[in-house]
Amino acid sequence: MKKIHIIALLLIVVSITILLTASKDVSSYATFKSAAAADGSVKIVGELVKDRDIVWLPEVDINLTTFYLKDENGEIRKVKLKLPKPQEFEMAEKVTLTGQLEGEDFVAHDVNLKCPSKYKDEELIIRDAS
DSSP states (O other): OOHHHHHHHHHHHHHHHHHHHHHTTOOEEEOHHHHTTOSSOEEEEEEEOTTSOOEEOTTTOTTOEEEEEEETTSOEEEEEESSOOOTTGGGOSEEEEEEEEETTEEEEEEEEEEEOOSSSOEEEEEEOOO
16 A cells, blocks of 8 residues: 555544544534433523522532523523533623523533623633533
């Protein structure tokens, strides 16, 4: 085999590996109602309910933040975020969560915050290390 064929074959293998790795994070967008029927992980976009408590007790469990989210249909549910409370969490305009519904609570392992900015829209993405 020529060197060019070996390089081309390696590039194809690397490309396929990257595509397979990226496809593991594919989740569909849902509301709390449709998340109940979904199998696996979904993404929910909503607004933080600021008149309810945000609980993060690092001395008890550093990787648990609980709060309430109102989805795009107006339904409010308790969320258990399996991460520490993000910085400036209370200032977020929109919150996108990735996780699944467990009982009445939505258990999230990733959060994406759309924060207000004077000059441009900025996004802060926080992902679980595992």
